[in-house]
Amino acid sequence: MRKPCCEKKTTNKGAWSKQEDEKLTKYIQKHGEGSWRSLPVAAGLLRCGKSCRLRWVNYLRPDLKRGNFGEDEEDLIIKLHALLGNRWSLIAGRLPGRTDNEVKNYWNTHLRRKLMHLGIDPNNHRIGHNICLDKVNHPCKSANSQANNDDEDDSQDPLLDSTSSGPESNTSCTLPDLNLDLTIGLPWSL
DNA sequence: AATGCATCCAACCGCTGCGTA
């Protein structure tokens, strides 16, 4: 068995209080990020390092862009997801001010549903109902729908198929002209 | 107005990959 990352008895869980946020923010502003495991003690927090990291990365970081996603951001997420799959950190890396958690949540709550309404399987970005994703890509060729017609629409729940078919396996079918520069690099170097 | 249901999002859990001794 893997030992727990922190002593559960001595650490807080659940929502962060304002005081905790302030402690964490002040500590990181003074000492910088890193050493998450030892940070809680040094900062006087009864939290595990993981929790501190998550709180900082997803909520407290000053460069976060909070609020609704723009249409351009939506498009980019969809395109990147088609290329990268559920690599949320990579996708978020291309969206300045957005976190992987935020992108993941937004995908699961908004974009996945949106694609499904358009007749697109959000797992592999295949067109399933002769509906083209004109908002995202160029109009598709009918071969796309043919390639996916054998699954009888909902007889096979796409949600249950998330691991079986990676997006990379069929990009030639569904991603006609993304033309994205996916060189791995720092987000702010864009 | 009260209740139940649906949705959203912050946070947790467990696994993986990487660096180091």
Added chain:
DNA sequence: CTACGCAGCGGTTGGATGCAT
């Protein structure tokens, strides 16, 4: 080369909130 510890990642959960009846 191997074992270990840590940071990071992705999946999942659960509380809060909004909406419909």
